[in-house]
Amino acid sequence: MSQDPGVARLSSRSEELHGFVHRAMIAVGANETDAAYMADQLIDAELANHPSHGMRRLPEYVDRALNGFATPGAQTVIEHDAGSLVRMNGNGTYGHFALRDATALAVERAKANGIAAVTVRNSEYAGRLAPFCEEAASAGVATLLFGNNNGAGQVVVPPGGTQARLSTNPIAAGVPRHSAPHLVIDFATSTVAGGRLAEERDRGTVLPEEWVNQSGLLKPFGGFKGFGLGLLVEALGGALSGSETVSARKTADHQGTLIIAIDVAQLRELDDFTAQVEEFITHVKSGDPEVGSGPLRVPGEASVAGDADQQGRSVEVNAKTWVELGRIAAALELAMPEALREP
Numbered sequence: 105m106s107q108d109p110g111v112a113r114l115s116s117r118s119e120e121l122h123g124f125v126h127r128a129m130i131a132v133g134a135n136e137t138d139a140a141y142m143a144d145q146l147i148d149a150e151l152a153n154h155p156s157h158g159m160r161r162l163p164e165y166v167d168r169a170l171n172g173f174a175t176p177g178a179q180t181v182i183e184h185d186a187g188s189l190v191r192m193n194g195n196g197t198y199g200h201f202a203l204r205d206a207t208a209l210a211v212e213r214a215k216a217n218g219i220a221a222v223t224v225r226n227s228e229y230a231g232r233l234a235p236f237c238e239e240a241a242s243a244g245v246a247t248l249l250f251g252n253n254n255g256a257g258q259v260v261v262p263p264g265g266t267q268a269r270l271s272t273n274p275i276a277a278g279v280p281r282h283s284a285p286h287l288v289i290d291f292a293t294s295t296v297a298g299g300r301l302a303e304e305r306d307r308g309t310v311l312p313e314e315w316v317n318q319s320g321l322l323k324p325f326g327g328f329k330g331f332g333l334g335l336l337v338e339a340l341g342g343a344l345s346g347s348e349t350v351s352a353r354k355t356a357d358h359q360g361t362l363i364i365a366i367d368v369a370q371l372r373e374l375d376d377f378t379a380q381v382e383e384f385i386t387h388v389k390s391g392d393p394e395v396g397s398g399p400l401r402v403p404g405e406a407s408v409a410g411d412a413d414q415q416g417r418s419v420e421v422n423a424k425t426w427v428e429l430g431r432i433a434a435a436l437e438l439a440m441p442e443a444l445r446e447p
Contacts (some may be wrong), residue, residue, distance in 0.1 A: 114426040115278065115418040120441040121148045124429075125162055126236035127286040129237055129428045132169035132178040138201050145200050145399070149232055150419045153406070157231040157300030159421050160306070163428040165198060165228070171437065174198060174228045180205045182344075188217040191346060194227025202227035206363055207236040211245045214365035223345035224361045225254075237278025239284035240365060244374050249276040249342035249366040255348035255355035260322045263331050268321050272298050273337035280365050281404075287385070288404035293334035294322040305422045311385055345395045 122143045129139035140168030140169045142165075150158035168174040175196035184191040190209060194202035206222045213220035230236075233249050240247045260270040272292040279287040292298070295315045301322065304311060316322055324330035342349040347360025368377050387401040421429070426443070433440045 105176060114423060114443050115420040116415050116441040118147050118151060118419050121150075121159060121419055124433075124438065125159075127201075127438050128166055128432065128436055129176060132166055134198075134201075138176065138198075140344045141155060141204065142200055144196065145231060145235065147419065148235065149416065154298055155421065156303040159429065160418065161231060161299065162427040163425075163432045165383045166432045166436065168228065176201075180224070180227075182209075187221045188213055190220070190222045192222060192224045194224050194358075194359075197227060199224075199227040199361075203230040203233070203236050203361060203363070206361065207240055207247075210247070210365035211240050211243050214245050214367040215243075218367055218370040220365045222363045222365070224363075225347040225358070226356075227361070228333060228357050229359050230361070232290055233274055233276035234278075234288050234404075236363070237276050237290065238284065238286055241278040241280040242284060244280050245278075246280060246366045246368055246370050247276075247278045249274075249361065250293030250337045251275075251359055251361045252337050252342035252345075252347060252349065254342070254358040254360055255350050256357040257298070258350055259298060260324055260334065261317055263324060263327050266317070266319065270294075270331075270334045270338070272322065272326070273334040273341070275333060275337060276330065278404075279381060280378055281373065281380055281385070282416065283373075285404040287381065287402060291325075293324055293330045293337060294327045295330075296322070298322070303422070309315075318344045328414060334409050348425065358411045417420045 105326065125143035125146050126139045129142045134142065140160045146158050146162060149155070159229050165174065169176050176197035176198060178197040180192050180194050180197065183193050192206055202224050210220050210222040213222070230251065233251060237249065251274050253269045253273065257271040258268040258270060261268055262270070272294040274290065274292045274297070276290040277288070278389070281287055301311070301315065302338055314323070324334055338349045341347070342360045344362055345360040345378070347358065348355040368374050385402050388402065391400065393400055432441055
């Protein structure tokens with residue numbers, strides 16, 4: 105995977121970008137708490153080396169609010185409550201806010217009942233799912249998350265197909281370890297996430313043929329394995345949550361999500377469980393790395409944004425994203441963060 109060395113970069117300090125996101129969210133109708141939460145999520149994605157779900161997403165989120173597709177000030181509500189089974193309606197708010205609320209409820213109900221399932225429909229995208237799994241794992245709760253695209257965003261072809269029929273349909277899971285970072289996975293059922301694909305294209309990357317077909321459409325990862333998981337997400341994240349699923353119909357560009365939460369301590373002692381998890385992780389990482397490779401890591405260890413010493417780090421965005429940030433800054437009458445390096 106090669107990259108055009110002439111592609112411009114711009115960077116700004118993370119705390120300046122955090123303030124910019126916060127002000128943009130307030131400008132489109134989010135309350136102070138939610139605006140700060142969105143800023144945390146986008147900057148954490150950048151600091152965890154996931155720019156596909158970082159600052160490049162802010163113009164999209166702002167545009168969807170300004171165009172009436174997203175309702176940042178809306179609050180999630182419970183539509184159906186059977187104790188350990190809950191269905192929530194996001195009312196068009198950002199998925200980051202809806203899944204924050206749903207995860208907190210799933211953890212609460214798992215603590216009360218041992219296991220719980222919470223679905224969310226009618227929310228915007230939630231970006232990365234890993235932070236919700238990490239949060240639950242910190243409470244001693246294991247999670248499984250399935251998120252569909254409400255039938256929209258069909259950009260993934262079935263194996264051997266030429267026409268897109270599925271969205272990227274992510275799956276995430278979190279398992280408590282003795283301490284953070286916990287064992288967390290978060291992946292699209294396509295070869296890469298849609299945001300990663302767009303980010304690499306903006307950076308001038310020559311895309312591997314394993315990622316896309318000749319028409320530039322995403323493939324499922326692992327052939328029929330990823331395809332099967334994508335269908336599973338349609339059923340659990342989509343149909344079970346009351347969201348739309350893929351069809352020939354035109355549907356709203358929203359997200360349907362299922363969160364399954366298990367309180368580990370109600371099956372066995374949490375310390376015993378995490379000790380066993382640490383034992384097998386230590387064994388898996390005990391082998392020698394290949395020549396030229398870094399230390400062996402397991403999922404979750406490379407995706408945590410880090411602690412306070414990372415705040416103030418510069419965050420690099422591609423030039424196209426910087427231009428888009430300038431566009432929404434003008435639309436919202438906000439001052440742009442200072443660029444530390446010109447293209």
